[in-house]
Amino acid sequence: MIEPTDREITGRHGNLVVREWAATNPGWIALIAHGYGEHSGRYQWVAEQLVAARAQVYAPDHVGHGRSDGERVRFSDAETIVADLETLRQQVAAEHPGLPVVLIGHSMGGMLAARYAQEHQEHLAAVVLSAPVLGTWHVLDLLEHDEIPDTPIDPSTLSRDPEVGAAYVADPLVWHGPFKRPTLQAIDNCLLAINEGPTLDKPTLWVHGEDDELVPEADTRTGIDRIRGHEFHEHIYPGGRHELFNETNKEEVMGDVLTFIARELNS
Template sequence: MIESTDREVAGSLGTLTVREWSGDNPGWIALIAHGYGEHSGRYQWVADQLLQARALVCAPDHIGHGRSPGDRVYYEDAEYLVADLEALRREVTAQHPDLPVVLIGHSMGGMLAARYAQEHQRRLAALVLSGPVLGTWHVLDLLEHDEIPDTPIDPATLSRDPEVGAAYLADELVWHGPFKRATLRAVDDCLLAINEGPTLEIPTLWVHGEDDELVPEADTRTGIDRIRGNEFHEHIYPGARHELFNETNKTEVMTDVRNFIGRALNS
């Protein structure tokens, strides 16, 4: 296992903390956009797998998440977070100008990655969306309440492996409190923008758990159907829950991801 090193990147709303994993002679750059309430440190295993495929892996903690500054899980416009991904891409590619970039987004990070790809398609060699919040999301129903109720994420929805949920609950860098109204409104606005935006013409892979209760596959598909292009691929895994990279079949998932990226980079 290769441990990450830290770098700081000037973001739209503050200086972001970024984890970077690098092996010898990388052949491509993997940018990882993590999900709501979590942080980049939960992607050590993913980074290990990508390093074996000769990736240089960079994963920011979004503003208000993990070790980055800001009110916890709070932002008023998702476009700030999309711009932060572009700021990171610019900095990393300035140091490695000949390496292609693949963006991997999970959950809320999948939403950000899809929006980024719509705005910057020519800057990506491929896109991977894991359990992305797209189309519609039942959590946005919380906006109907005068006061947002405290409905933390049920760790049992993350994986069939109970140790994943236990680690999630024990992780002090994970947000375990209520959703913020401004953030939910920003997510809603971003989903509308994606639905009205261009199709994805770059190679794109969508992976999703069939038993994902946190971000149901059927709801995501309503958004996927609006943006899928001619080079779009999907894998829906029977019995799998939300965090496919932490699921009991995570090796299968990562094999599919790595094979897809290999084909995209060699095409």
């Protein structure tokens, strides 16, 4: 196991904790944007695979998530989180000048990665979107209620591996409470901005599980079709649920991701 080290950066709304997994002789930088309600520590296995492929890996806990500052899972503007990602990129790029940067975003983090790529494409070598919230998202229907109902995530929807769901439920850094209206509104606004924004000109890989109930592939595709650039690749995995990097075929998924990244970095 590769033990991560911690650093703090100053975000738009407080200090953010960033996990760093160091490579001995890094050839590129991987930035990971985690999903709603979770934290960067859940990407330990992913980070180890990336380090083995010579990546220097950085993964912040977004504002209001994990060990970072802020009211839990609350933010009013997704653009501030995109700006936090750019703050981190600037810092680590200065420490590793000349290394290409690959942005990897999962779920809500995939939405943030897509928006970041629209605004800062010149800083990226490639983008990986894992089950990204794009296009439409059924969870936003909760905004129709005067009071947001408590609709906890069913852990069985994360992976076919039951241990993944059990670990998720037991994780004290994961948010297990209801959604918050400002956050849902911010996500809705971000999706609208992405739909109206430019296509992704940088090489992009989209991976999604065919049986993803949390972020259905068909809903995401409506957003993907709006931002799909000329070098866009996709893998839809039969039977796959929401967290492909924690799925029973995670080695296959990671192999496809690393093959894509290696090809783009060497092209």
